[in-house]
Amino acid sequence: MAKKSGRGTLTAEKGELEIRVEINGRPRCLRVAPGEYLLDALRREGYKGVKKGCDNGDCGTCTVLLDGKPVLSCMMFAAQAHGRKVTTIEGLGTPSQPHPIQQAFVEAGAVQCGFCIPGMVLATKALLDENPDPDEAAVRRALDGNLCRCTGYVKQVEAALLAARKLQGGKQP
Amino acid sequence: MVKNNIQQFCFPASVPEALRLMAKLKAKAVVVAGGTRHTRSIAPQVETVVDISDLPLKFIKADRSGLRIGALCTISDLEKSPLLAGWAGGVIAQTAGLSSNALARGMGTVGGNVCRAHPYNHMPPVFLALDAAAVYSEGGREKSVPFARLLEPGFMRELGHRCLLTELRVPAATKSxxxxxxxxxxxxxxxxxxxxxxxxxxxxxxxxxxxxxxxxxxxxxxxxxxxxxxxxxxxxxxxxxxxxxxxxxxxxxxxxxxxxxxxxxxxxxxxxxxxxxxxxxxxx
Incomplete structure (x- = not known):
């Protein structure tokens, strides 16, 4: 007999689906429209750090981590996150206690208007989780899906490299 | 939100379970793996999304017959695979690395890339050049066709809801x-x-x-x-x-x-x- 799916089937009732998803470490039960994208559902639930940019998978401002991997939340249905773990920028740090990556972005002066930064920070986190000591080329490659219209990317690349050093306990290159 | 008529999401855990769902729902179902462009172009008749991302089709391995790449490997998996880096001068990994950007490479699957067979998709020419075979599951049986057949107009449409691409096989001779x-x-x-x-x-x-x-x-x-x-x-x-x-x-x-x-x-x-x-x- 075929193994039954761990995530089962979700059927809409009165035009809504009930999905169970862990957001920033907290189990949540969300009611979403079947055709609703993860981006829209997260923003409606108050996670405004997930930015709506192109809404077409081109700009990367809507990046969130799904089971630790960076994804474009505008390109997947909210229901596809059922049974999975989502991390938004709100799950990384607080204004009083920023995550070392956020601190690095501030120290490197990598933030201008700030709209792309949540996506940049999360893409950086995914990179550093996989490769704690990346070179500049690896950083540029990992961030090539996150567009910034204010800067020339130089500061953000420096910020990611600084974050890597911070997370390794201040090791100098 | 894009207008569509989706009412249900199914998350099959096995290929037979996915095929049963597809056969039962036919044109009312759409298969989604990585998502990317697909989620933005759901046909109006689709009522059920069959999310196949839990299927055990994420592998890159080699045996005596050659290289086997599971259909659910992301483009990023191909790009970073040490096995692919050493196969045919690393041309598969190199091609994967040319594809779009890091976020799209991390979401899009090789199966979706070749099944959609869009002229701009990056993976079809490399599998074509390496004389790959497309392996699919239909009616409980595994079938294999030359990769070129997969790209023929109407081939996937003809098989439609009866089959699921499970892996791509590259002949062992191409390793060197x-x-x-x-x-x-x-x-x-x-x-x-x-x-x-x-x-x-x-x-x-x-x-x-x-x-x-x-x-x-x-x-x-x-x-x-x-x-x-x-x-x-x-x-x-x-x-x-x-x-x-x-x-x-x-x-x-x-x-x-x-x-x-x-x-x-x-x-x-x-x-x-x-x-x-x-x-x-x-x-x-």
């Missing part, structure tokens, strides 16, 4: 081949290329024993270039033979594009790319 890939686009991360070429060569003692050349983006679907391959086969590796093959390729591509004036530039670009890939495959 040399390979290179090149594409030309407005920016490196732009999905739409003007032209994309792949060269896979079996070299022996400075001579091309077998050549496999493929082009994409400027044609409705990726295609092999047999005349250009003939211009290389049995010839010594040199600038001259690479030139001769690229000239043959341009002529062949002009024929394939119906000598359309709008494609003339793309054909010339493809010729240049092909010469570069041949020389890169020969000399590293």
């Amino acid at each position: 081949w040399s390979g290179a890939t090149a594409r030309f686009a407005l920016t490196p991360s732009q999905w739409e290329s003007t032209a994309h070429c792949v060269a896979a060569l079996d070299l022996q003692g400075g001579t091309v024993r077998r050549a496999a050349l493929a082009a994409a983006a400027l044609l409705p679907r990726a295609a092999r270039l047999p005349k250009a391959e003939a211009a290389l086969t049995g010839k010594p590796v040199s600038e001259e033979t690479a030139w001769a093959a690229s000239k043959a390729a341009v002529f062949e591509l002009e024929e394939l594009t119906g000598r359309a004036a709008a494609k003339a530039y793309a054909c010339e670009v493809a010729g240049v790319l092909l010469r570069r890939t041949i020389l890169e495959a020969c000399h590293g």
Whole structure:
């Protein structure tokens, strides 16, 4: 007999689906429209750090981590996150206690208007989780899906490299 | 929110379970793996999304018959695979690395990339050049067809809701081949290329024993270039033979594009790319 799916089937009732998803470490039960994208559902639930940019998978401002991997939340249905773990920028740090990556972005002066930064920070986190000591080329490659219209990317690349050093306990290159 | 009529999401855990759902729901179901572009183009008749991301089709391994790549491997998995880096001069990993941007590479699957068979998709020409086979599951049985069949118009539509692509197999003989890939686009991360070429060569003692050349983006679907391959086969590796093959390729591509004036530039670009890939495959 075929193994039954761990995530089962979700059927809409009165035009809504009930999905169970862990957001920033907290189990949540969300009611979403079947055709609703993860981006829209997260923003409606108050996670405004997930930015709506192109809404077409081109700009990367809507990046969130799904089971630790960076994804474009505008390109997947909210229901596809059922049974999975989502991390938004709100799950990384607080204004009083920023995550070392956020601190690095501030120290490197990598933030201008700030709209792309949540996506940049999360893409950086995914990179550093996989490769704690990346070179500049690896950083540029990992961030090539996150567009910034204010800067020339130089500061953000420096910020990611600084974050890597911070997370390794201040090791100098 | 894009308007659609979705009412249900199913998350099958096995290929038979996914096939049962697809057979039962037919045109009312759509299969989604990585998502990317697919989630933005759901047909109005679709009521159920079959999310196959839990299926055990995420593997890259080699056995006596050759290389086996699970359909749910992301483009990023291919790019980072040490096994693929050492296969046919790393041409599969290299091609995966050319694809779009890091976020799209991390979401999009190789199965989706080849099944959608969009002219701009990056993976079809490399599997075509390496004589890969597409393995799919239908009616509880595993079937295999040459990769070129998968790209034929209507092939996937004909199989429709009866089958699921499970893996791509690349012959063991291609492991020692040399390979290179090149594409030309407005920016490196732009999905739409003007032209994309792949060269896979079996070299022996400075001579091309077998050549496999493929082009994409400027044609409705990726295609092999047999005349250009003939211009290389049995010839010594040199600038001259690479030139001769690229000239043959341009002529062949002009024929394939119906000598359309709008494609003339793309054909010339493809010729240049092909010469570069041949020389890169020969000399590293």
